Amino acid sequence: MNTKNLTQPKQDIVLTGDRTTGKLHLGHYVGSLKSRVRLQHQYETYIMLADVQALTTHFNNPGLLAESVRQVALDYLSVGIDPEHATIFVQSMIPEIAELTCIYSMFVTVSSLRHNPTVKHEAQERGYEDLYYGFLGYPVSQTADITFCKATLVPAGEDQIPHIEQARRIVRRFNELYAPVLVEPQILVGERLEGLDGGSKMSKSLGNAICLDASPEDVRTQIRRAKTDPARIHKTDPGHPEVCTIYGYHCIFRKEDSGNIRERCQQGSIGCAACKAKVTEAIEEVLEPIRERRELYRHRTRDIDDILMTGTARARKAARQTMGEVREAMGIDYFTGPSAD
Known part of the structure; x- marks a missing residue:
């Protein structure tokens, strides 16, 4: 096992984001967006447009993702996310996230995923009797999102606590198996806003939300x-x-x-x-x-695209660095590691 202690963050790094399945709402604002606006001025901040994870429940409607990527980006800019202080990027354009997801999935048990209470609750809520592989493995994918940039802080709602705990276990397991490369994240829990129907949290899919662009x-x-x-x-x-x-x-x-x-x-x-x-x-x-x-950004689609392209390039740079360290720790850096000499 490679015991080299590779570079760790010198300060906290924030990673957060949203699935691109439609407009964001007040529940998102209260639970996470409000914190992001504050944290972007204190820490290095990555904010992800999670289009791949949107496919876990909308794989049969990819058109929704195409519509929503810019819509959610507009929501971010509208609440005060500043691209000069935060890196806004598109998940599917960071292939290292998919690579990390694959690697982590090799040592995560199906049992641990099935017992994740958030996965179980959403499956019941959506009436899923037979779980799709991507849906079941959502926490593994989320761990890859968090660790590609070595994030230490994850602003999220309380329903994400089981996912972050699973991410911490995956990080510990990787570090034990190979080398202490990855960082265990901490969750910053936001407030929970009830839906208008009083039955559950505010949610787009349940139709009980006030969108951020509501008149x-x-x-x-x-x-x-x-x-x-x-x-x-x-x-x-x-x-x-x-x-x-x-x-x-x-x-x-x-x-x-x-x-x-x-x-x-x-x-x-x-x-x-x-x-x-x-x-x-x-x-x-x-x-x-x-x-x-x-209103300032609504018709500036080219500017929004430039923000996303610039942020994605910046995130890709961090992802390559982490992926190189992961490969070195595992000894699979075949043509760049010591064995290549």
């Missing part, structure tokens, strides 16, 4: 329809904030006043309509600057 009227309409306390029939009935989707939004978008809202709801001194109006106003404060930045 003011769309936001008002969607919030008006959002689920509240089903036991509250009249405005003066005492409410139960803990079961109300809108109260959860107060806790995220109006933290400073959430305690007051909770008390007034329990006392029956504020109605659901007024409560929803306050949340709508707070969400508009978040979305208005996003809309303004979107």
Whole structure:
């Protein structure tokens, strides 16, 4: 076994991204995008357009990916991701990620993947009885995403915790088998935003989301329809904030006043309509600057393409470096390693 200790990051490196299956929404903003905007000024940051992973659930609709790559890139720029500070890249254009996925899959058991709670939950949610290889191996692919640039920090939602734990196990196993080349990542868990239906987290596929490009009227309409306390029939009935989707939004978008809202709801001194109006106003404060930045970029498709090409080239450089170290650690650098001399 090669015991050479290869170069490790001198500071934290951030890797995060989204599957390109459509527009991003407020759940993405609360769970991860907001953190990315802050972290890009503190650490080296890679943000991935995960088009390959989008195929795990949309392999029969590749046209959606082609439409969504630029759409999600536009969402990134709209929320404040700065290509001067963050590397935005396209997953499928980094072949080293696929190579790492293949290598890791050789020593990851099917049992460990089947027992991943996030994989199990999504499979049940989508009604999958017989799992596709790519869907089951999603955590392996995600580990390759994280490790190609030796990322140490991964901003993500709490549902990603099992994936990051699996990534850490894969990294440890590789380092034990070959050499201490890879770095164990840590997750930075963002807040969780309930969907408008109150049944689960906000999700594109469940149709319970407010997209980041929603108009003011769309936001008002969607919030008006959002689920509240089903036991509250009249405005003066005492409410139960803990079961109300809108109260959860107060806790995220109006933290400073959430305690007051909770008390007034329990006392029956504020109605659901007024409560929803306050949340709508707070969400508009978040979305208005996003809309303004979107308008600046909306027709600059060539500029967006240039940003993606430049970011992808930068990510590819990091990927080649890591892949070279991985091959050296495994002793499969046939024509460049010591055995080639």
